Amino acid sequence: MIRITLPFPAPELFPNRSKGRHWASLSAVRASALNAGYTLTYQAVSKHRGPWPDLTKDVPLTLTFCQPDRRGRDADNMLAAAKHLLDGVATALTVNDKRFSPITIKRGEVVKGGALVVEVGE
Numbered sequence: 001m002i003r004i005t006l007p008f009p010a011p012e013l014f015p016n017r018s019k020g021r022h023w024a025s026l027s028a029v030r031a032s033a034l035n036a037g038y039t040l041t042y043q044a045v046s047k048h049r050g051p052w053p054d055l056t057k058d059v060p061l062t063l064t065f066c067q068p069d070r071r072g073r074d075a076d077n078m079l080a081a082a083k084h085l086l087d088g089v090a091t092a093l094t095v096n097d098k099r100f101s102p103i104t105i106k107r108g109e110v111v112k113g114g115a116l117v118v119e120v121g122e
Contacts, residue, residue, distance in 0.1 A: 008114025037088020053121025
């Protein structure tokens, strides 16, 4: 299993916050999230010293959202907001993100600044 710690998704990427905004106003935030996902995954893969998960089949993911505060957030909205981070993860692993299955969503402890812990493989 590969463990990757990503930043908590930006507030602008949550579906309820982006309604009514022009797509171009979110372009830089989306690009930044994709770049962060790619870079942090690439670093985690280069340091990985355990058994390598089989990436030729479905790739199970466990997402643990460690929120920056105690505000109530829907799990499906957190997953949608993390889309561009996960696209970066997929690019770094050289897999198509449609093969991320099953995706397990968990809530972690509240941490300063928030975090998204991604575990790839079983």
